[in-house]
Amino acid sequence: MNIAQEAPDAPAEHGYNVLGVPLAEVIVGLIAFGVLLFVLTKFVFPRMESMFQQRVEAIEGGLVKAEKAQAEAAALLSQYKAQLAEARTEAARIRDEARADAEGIRTDVLAKAREESDRIIAAGREQLAGERASIVRELRTEMGSLAVSLAGKIVGESLEDEARRRGTVERALADLESAGAR
Amino acid sequence: MITQPGFLASEFPPGVDVFDYKTLIPSLEGSMWAGAFTKLSLLVWMAVAIIIVFFLVTYRNPTLVPSKKQWLAESAYGVVRNNIATDIIGPQGVRFAPYLATVFCFVFVTNLWSIVPFAQISPNSHLAFPVVLAVLTWVIYIGIGIKKHGLLGYLKHSTVQPGVPWWVHPILIPIEFLSNLILRPITLAVRLFANMFAGHMILLVFTLGGVALWNAGPLLLKPAALGSWAFAIVMTLFELFILSLQAYVFTLLSATYFQSSISEEH
Numbered sequence: 001m002n003i004a005q006e007a008p009d010a011p012a013e014h015g016y017n018v019l020g021v022p023l024a025e026v027i028v029g030l031i032a033f034g035v036l037l038f039v040l041t042k043f044v045f046p047r048m049e050s051m052f053q054q055r056v057e058a059i060e061g062g063l064v065k066a067e068k069a070q071a072e073a074a075a076l077l078s079q080y081k082a083q084l085a086e087a088r089t090e091a092a093r094i095r096d097e098a099r100a101d102a103e104g105i106r107t108d109v110l111a112k113a114r115e116e117s118d119r120i121i122a123a124g125r126e127q128l129a130g131e132r133a134s135i136v137r138e139l140r141t142e143m144g145s146l147a148v149s150l151a152g153k154i155v156g157e158s159l160e161d162e163a164r165r166r167g168t169v170e171r172a173l174a175d176l177e178s179a180g181a182r
Numbered sequence: 183m184i185t186q187p188g189f190l191a192s193e194f195p196p197g198v199d200v201f202d203y204k205t206l207i208p209s210l211e212g213s214m215w216a217g218a219f220t221k222l223s224l225l226v227w228m229a230v231a232i233i234i235v236f237f238l239v240t241y242r243n244p245t246l247v248p249s250k251k252q253w254l255a256e257s258a259y260g261v262v263r264n265n266i267a268t269d270i271i272g273p274q275g276v277r278f279a280p281y282l283a284t285v286f287c288f289v290f291v292t293n294l295w296s297i298v299p300f301a302q303i304s305p306n307s308h309l310a311f312p313v314v315l316a317v318l319t320w321v322i323y324i325g326i327g328i329k330k331h332g333l334l335g336y337l338k339h340s341t342v343q344p345g346v347p348w349w350v351h352p353i354l355i356p357i358e359f360l361s362n363l364i365l366r367p368i369t370l371a372v373r374l375f376a377n378m379f380a381g382h383m384i385l386l387v388f389t390l391g392g393v394a395l396w397n398a399g400p401l402l403l404k405p406a407a408l409g410s411w412a413f414a415i416v417m418t419l420f421e422l423f424i425l426s427l428q429a430y431v432f433t434l435l436s437a438t439y440f441q442s443s444i445s446e447e448h
Contacts, residue, residue: 016202018309018379024217025310028226033314036230036288041280044237048259049276051244058246 143176144169194394196386201307201379222305229291229305259283262433270437271444278440281322285315286433289374293425296381297418304425307378309371312432316371319436324363327443340442362442370435377428381421388414 147169205216206224217223240255248256262283267275292311296304305311327336341358342351392410395403 016199018198018201021310021313022214022217024215025223025308026314028218028223029305029311029314032226032230033284033288033318036233037281037284039234040237040284040287044241044255045259045280045283047241047244048256051246051256052260054246 140173143173147172194390196383196390200386201303201382203303217310221301222303222308222311225295225301225303226292226305226311229288229295233287233291258287262286266433266437270434271441274444275437275440278322278437282433282437285319285436286429289315289432290426290429293378293429296378296385296425297421302385303382304378306374307382309375312371312374313367315374315432316367319370319439320367323366323436323439323443326440330444336443366439370432374428374432377424381424384417385414385421388417 148165203220203222205211205219206221207219210216210219237255240251244252259279263276263279266286267279267282269275271278289306292305294304295301296307324336327340330336331339337359340362341355343354343358346354388410392407392414395407395410
């Protein structure tokens with residue numbers, strides 16, 4: 001090593017210039033830094049950038065996926081709720097219908113039964129009236145002849161006169177009827 | 183300790199000549215290429231090789247979930263990219279991130295040589311290497327400024343301060359021109375160079391001073407020599423702090439200059 005004697009502020013030709021910028025060192029610095037810059041920007045940093053990007057995408061993709069799943073779940077839930085509400089109103093409707101049906105059936109049955117009973121009663125009455133009328137008719141014919149024969153036997157006289165006989169019998173029967181109706 | 187007491191002691195106190203590294207190729211001695219093959223140049227090449235190998239090896243098979251080494255490489259780039267480029271320049275600063283990250287790694291590792299045993303000198307204590315980086319930064323920030331504002335637009339952008347009374351301009355414009363367009367690369371280079379130069383000097387003073395005290399003779403001075411060496415270790419740690427800080431500052435200022443060139447307002 002060059003042992004220069006103390007030359008504090010001597011910019012002498014042979015002394016070392018602290019502020020000197022030798023061209024050789026500049027060239028070395030330029031080339032060395034250039035090589036470093038080239039290699040790093042060409043082969044290393046772009047890969048790091050893409051890695052950062054991939055990481056961002058991975059995280060964002062995860063978030064999006066989670067959001068989608070959540071939205072799906074929420075949609076399903078609302079769908080189920082809607083279905084449940086629908087089922088409930090359906091059930092209520094069916095119950096109401098059944099109740100209304102039952103009520104209708106009851107009134108129908110009642111009406112039919114009443115109709116039937118009315119019909120039976122009416123038929124009975126009709127039958128009774130018919131029978132009574134036929135009995136009355138029979139009695140009327142029988143009673144006429146019976147009364148005539150009885151009266152003939154009792155009176156002993158022949159009631160030949162048709163007109164008188166008919167009038168007498170009719171009158172007696174009318175009396176009888178009015179007496180029975182009273 | 184590799185001490186040749188007589189030799190080292192004769193060099194105390196260390197002068198600027200300790201920075202005068204001779205070429206490793208004797209036949210080049212005296213030619214202009216002597217400086218291209220010195221210990222410092224070798225250290226520069228080694229730094230470049232180490233950085234390239236580090237990044238290529240750690241980023242050979244990158245995975246989405248990084249391994250420890252991959253994480254380390256990513257943080258070296260990521261810190262410069264996010265905490266310097268994007269924070270200072272804004273979203274478009276990402277395109278300067280590769281340059282800034284390279285500057286940071288280059289300056290950091292070349293600075294680191296100043297405390298690595300057997301190297302123990304940073305190439306940046308020779309003005310030429312910081313000058314290369316500073317001039318590159320200067321060329322880039324003037325280039326992007328002219329590209330964005332045009333030549334005259336950029337001159338106006340970087341020298342005319344808005345909101346200043348008209349009669350101040352004759353004084354202010356030359357000052358702004360000088361400080362923004364001429365002095366910035368000089369201060370950038372000299373800051374880095376001077377820090378590494380002074381750091382090396384300080385380490386030399388305490389280390390060689392210890393040797394000088396040890397050899398001085400009187401037994402009483404021996405503990406002082408030990409104290410001096412102990413302080414050399416402390417200063418080495420301090421140097422580690424300074425060299426990291428300077429690498430950061432150099433990158434940060436480069437980013438700030440880029441930002442000032444492409445900013446819309448002043």
